Amino acid sequence: METLPPAEEAVVRRIVAEHKARPGPLLEVLHAIQSALGFVPATAVPAVAEGLNLSRAEVHGVLTFYHYFRHSRPGRHTVSLCRAESCQAMGADALAAHARRRLGIDFHQTTSNGQFSLEPIYCLGNCACSPAAMIDGRLYGRVTPEAFDALIAENAPTP
Amino acid sequence: MTVTVYVPGDAGALSVGAGGVAAAIAAEAARRAVALRIVRNGSRGAYWLEPLVEVVTPAGRCAYGPVKAADVPSLFAADFLSGKAHPLALGLADSIPWLKGQQRLTFERVGIVDPGSIADYVQHGGYRGLTRALSLAPAEIVQAVTASGLRGRGGAAFPTGIKWKTVLDQPSGQKYVTCNADEGDSGTFSDRMLMEGDPCSLIEGMTIAGLAVGATQGYIYLRAEYPHALATLRTAIAAAYQARYLGADVADSGKRFDLEVRLGAGAYICGEETSMLESLEGRRGEVRVRPPLPAIKGLFGQPTIVNNVVTLSSVPWILARGADAYANFGMGKSRGTLPIQLAGNIRRGGLVERAFGLTLRELLYDYGGGSASGRPIRAVQVGGPLGAYIPPAHFDTAVDYEALAGIGAMLGHGGIVVFDDSVDMAHMARYAMEFCAIESCGKCTPCRIGSTRGVEVIDRILAGIEGERNVRLLEELCDTMVQGSLCGLGGMAPFPVQSALKHFREDFRARVR
Numbered sequence: 001m002e003t004l005p006p007a008e009e010a011v012v013r014r015i016v017a018e019h020k021a022r023p024g025p026l027l028e029v030l031h032a033i034q035s036a037l038g039f040v041p042a043t044a045v046p047a048v049a050e051g052l053n054l055s056r057a058e059v060h061g062v063l064t065f066y067h068y069f070r071h072s073r074p075g076r077h078t079v080s081l082c083r084a085e086s087c088q089a090m091g092a093d094a095l096a097a098h099a100r101r102r103l104g105i106d107f108h109q110t111t112s113n114g115q116f117s118l119e120p121i122y123c124l125g126n127c128a129c130s131p132a133a134m135i136d137g138r139l140y141g142r143v144t145p146e147a148f149d150a151l152i153a154e155n156a157p158t159p
Numbered sequence: 160m161t162v163t164v165y166v167p168g169d170a171g172a173l174s175v176g177a178g179g180v181a182a183a184i185a186a187e188a189a190r191r192a193v194a195l196r197i198v199r200n201g202s203r204g205a206y207w208l209e210p211l212v213e214v215v216t217p218a219g220r221c222a223y224g225p226v227k228a229a230d231v232p233s234l235f236a237a238d239f240l241s242g243k244a245h246p247l248a249l250g251l252a253d254s255i256p257w258l259k260g261q262q263r264l265t266f267e268r269v270g271i272v273d274p275g276s277i278a279d280y281v282q283h284g285g286y287r288g289l290t291r292a293l294s295l296a297p298a299e300i301v302q303a304v305t306a307s308g309l310r311g312r313g314g315a316a317f318p319t320g321i322k323w324k325t326v327l328d329q330p331s332g333q334k335y336v337t338c339n340a341d342e343g344d345s346g347t348f349s350d351r352m353l354m355e356g357d358p359c360s361l362i363e364g365m366t367i368a369g370l371a372v373g374a375t376q377g378y379i380y381l382r383a384e385y386p387h388a389l390a391t392l393r394t395a396i397a398a399a400y401q402a403r404y405l406g407a408d409v410a411d412s413g414k415r416f417d418l419e420v421r422l423g424a425g426a427y428i429c430g431e432e433t434s435m436l437e438s439l440e441g442r443r444g445e446v447r448v449r450p451p452l453p454a455i456k457g458l459f460g461q462p463t464i465v466n467n468v469v470t471l472s473s474v475p476w477i478l479a480r481g482a483d484a485y486a487n488f489g490m491g492k493s494r495g496t497l498p499i500q501l502a503g504n505i506r507r508g509g510l511v512e513r514a515f516g517l518t519l520r521e522l523l524y525d526y527g528g529g530s531a532s533g534r535p536i537r538a539v540q541v542g543g544p545l546g547a548y549i550p551p552a553h554f555d556t557a558v559d560y561e562a563l564a565g566i567g568a569m570l571g572h573g574g575i576v577v578f579d580d581s582v583d584m585a586h587m588a589r590y591a592m593e594f595c596a597i598e599s600c601g602k603c604t605p606c607r608i609g610s611t612r613g614v615e616v617i618d619r620i621l622a623g624i625e626g627e628r629n630v631r632l633l634e635e636l637c638d639t640m641v642q643g644s645l646c647g648l649g650g651m652a653p654f655p656v657q658s659a660l661k662h663f664r665e666d667f668r669a670r671v672r
Binding site: 023024025026027028030031058061062065066067068069082084085086087088089090121122123124125126127128129130132134137138139140141142 | 171206342344440441442445459502509598600
């Protein structure tokens with residue numbers, strides 16, 4: 001079975017040690033791992049389970065229940081497009097089609113140069129400024145296809 | 160004298176350029192060697208005017224908006240720092256008609272104060288509710304909340320005082336106050352605005368709840384999609400500890416209350432209270448069977464208050480001004496005010512806090528100004544993705560829990576999503592089932608399987624395969640989900656579908672794909 005590289009294993013063990021005394025720590029631990037590594041590798045599950053005295057199945061079950069946790073390394077920038085009703089009322093479907101064409105990928109995929117991952121998201125709470133998008137935690141509203149292209153250009157790889 | 164300029168740090172304002180505007184104002188002031196202080200306030204909720212910049216003048220706060228970074232040099236040239244005329248000038252912020260007509264109780268400080276400053280909060284009436292609560296016995300605090308008529312603003316509309324009394328009546332031991340800040344409904348953003356614009360009111364409300372029921376630990380369960388709210392909450396909580404409004408000796412009362420933010424992870428179902436408790440305990444967000452109620456066996460098996468952000472943030476006002484003052488607003492069994500959110504295809508979208516009783520038409524046309532596209536409004540969805548679609552024939556319905564229930568709709572968390580006549584209601588019905596399939600926790604069969612079958616049946620109807628028969632099948636399936644699901648997700652996801660079938664049947668015709 002594949003194992004976690006030693007450096008990452010150390011990070012995971014440190015995070016578990018930091019959180020294990022708190023009540024109900026598993027989600028906090030998974031968030032901290034994703035913040036540190038960019039995703040939660042399946043190979044981190046045994047160390048988390050051992051550290052928190054849970055079964056691997058329990059940890060796997062939680063990790064895979066929540067949409068927010070990623071199971072593979074994402075692109076350098078994560079582009080999330082809101083797919084919910086308010087944004088649909090303002091052209092989110094057309095924006096999504098444009099984004100897929102512009103990036104050449106579908107939702108849940110990463111561009112071949114590793115620059116962008118495209119994710120669907122269900123409401124960013126910016127519904128008076130629909131359609132909304134989020135790039136690496138920065139929120140954007142009233143996103144037209146032209147505005148989307150400008151944001152992608154801003155985040156394009158530097159030559 | 161140093162002039163104070165307000166530029167919202169609210170996520171919605173930032174999303175349309177407030178960060179760049181603040182930077183441009185600071186740079187232009189430096190270039191002109193003008194001393195000014197920039198405060199990053201919350202948003203007043205008039206999002207069509209964002210970024211809305213305000214300047215403090217002797218006459219009051221003068222507003223300019225919507226401001227782009229490129230407008231900043233001309234604002235300085237026009238001497239906006241003295242509140243002078245400019246094409247973007249809106250006069251005094253408090254006099255903007257859209258804001259002036261509102262009845263802001265819960266949102267009285269949102270967009271006004273510096274969200275990170277306890278001193279500013281106190282100066283604007285903050286912590287008066289807590290002071291009053293500390294002079295009362297726990298049962299008297301609960302009684303005040305009961306008498307105010309406050310009902311859960313998250314959507315279930317359960318009387319808050321009754322929930323609190325149940326927790327109070329449990330034998331003492333570890334009890335919890337949890338705040339459901341998993342605001343996942345499309346078309347809603349009042350919780351976010353409040354947490355970003357006046358987080359101290361939520362902290363105060365939770366502290367009062369703790370005193371009322373004898374709970375010493377609070378958790379705010381915040382959705383991961385709200386990084387800006389997370390930052391303002393953490394700053395405000397740290398400031399409240401610093402000022403000893405949280406911790407071992409709340410406001411020198413000898414009472415303890417600790418508060419912590421926990422992040423969700425992108426699961427809509429965790430807005431359901433028992434699923435939220437599972438998630439707070441670090442497990443899969445699967446719904447629990449009730450009874451026992453969370454008020455009796457909640458977080459970690461202990462008596463627990465679960466309330467929404469707006470509910471808890473309304474409590475300080477009620478304690479400070481009195482239950483009667485709050486109950487004097489509203490109609491019927493819907494007492495007080497509701498922060499209504501106008502969203503989607505609407506010209507003047509944003510937050511309108513008014514007493515219950517306003518009609519949808521007043522909201523959509525008087526406040527909203529009609530659709531953003533200029534086309535006729537064909538449907539509105541009230542109450543999030545599980546809410547019914549309402550046709551124009553019902554726009555004279557009042558915003559009131561019972562009145563909306565009377566037309567087969569629900570108020571939910573007070574979000575109104577507007578669609579113009581280009582909407583395809585069969586597509587929206589399909590989306591409701593698709594969303595339910597994505598977000599189902601999987602615990603019960605009607606929701607887990609029913610939603611997937613729902614998408615398939617709608618696809619067959621639209622493909623022209625046995626249309627009549629499949630419409631009947633869809634209606635039966637909806638009925639099964641409503642009757643048989645464990646919680647509101649599967650139990651209400653059919654509402655938008657059923658309402659689309661009822662009011663917009665013409666959209667469910669076979670089409671060439």
